[in-house]
Amino acid sequence: MSSIADPNLSDTFTSKMEEIHNKRLKTFGEIIDATSELCQSHKHFVKSATDLCSKKCKDDEMLFETIQTFKKDLEQKNAVFKEKRRAISEVKSEVQQKEMQKEDIIQKIERLKExxxxxxKLIDTQNKANKDRLRNLGKARLVFQEHLGLEIRTISGKTQLVKGEKLQFVFRNINPSDQDSAYVVTMGIKADGSYEIVSSDPALECLPVLESRLQETNNLPAFLANIRKEFIAQARC
Incomplete structure (x- = not known):
């Protein structure tokens, strides 16, 4: 009880309370300073993060624009590539067609050569056959003209029956009662070189048989001799 009555006790209590209050104020000040520093640090961090995000967004936008540009350029290049590939395909197809045409032309040329x-060969054979026939005609002319009074004429036929250049073999000395009476056989040479008997005057029924035999033997003198025999036989009937 004596301590409570101590007059210095109030001052001591007040001093202690002030000391405690000052400590707390100091502590609160330190907390406020730390909080302020944290706020400033947070503001700097947020600003830095915001700036970084903004820069990142701008970079991303530029990157996106670059990608879009590359994409459009790639699409254009793909379109050009497709067009060139189509043109190449058309040229290739045309070249193949020309190659086929070339092969056809080569085959046609080969066939034409053959x-x-x-x-x-056929013309040479025909020419040789015609030369042989001309020789036979020459021989027959000499034999019959010199010994039997045969006359050979060259005529140009304009009728349907006698068309083109033909030969007429005119026999005389056939009819004993009229030695000058003419007996005529008209003949020519076909495109293939074979003999063609056109007509006889007077007409002989056996003329087709004699013509067939002439085609087989190619012996013109014998044919003319047989014709003369048939004329003589007809004249004596």
Whole structure:
């Protein structure tokens, strides 16, 4: 009880309370300073993060625009590539067609060469046959003209029956009662080189048989001799 009555106790209590209050104020000040520093640090962090995000967004936008540009350029290049590939395909197809046409032309040329060779052989054969026939005609002319009064004429036929250049063999000395009476056989040479008997005057029924035999033997003198025999036989009937 004596301590409560101590007059210095109030001052001591007040001093202690002030000390405690000052400590707390100091602590609160330190907390406020720390909080302020944290706020400033947070503001700097937020600003830095915001700036970084803004820069990142701008970079991303530029990157997106670049990607879009590359994409459009790639699409254009793909379109050009497709067009070139189509043009190449058309050129390739045209080249293939020309190659096929070239092969056809080469085959046609080869066939024409073969046909030319065959025709040349045929023409050479016909020319040789015609030369042989001309020699036979020459021989027959000499024999019959000199010994039997045969006359050979060259005529140009304009009728349907006698068309083109033909030969007429005119026999005389056939009819004993009229030695000058003419007995005529008209003949020519076909395109293939064979003989063609056109007509006889007077007409002979056996003329087709004699013509067939002439085609087989190619012996013109014998044919003319048989014709003369048939004329003589007809004249004596």
């Amino acid at each position: 046909e030319y060779v065959e025709r040349k």
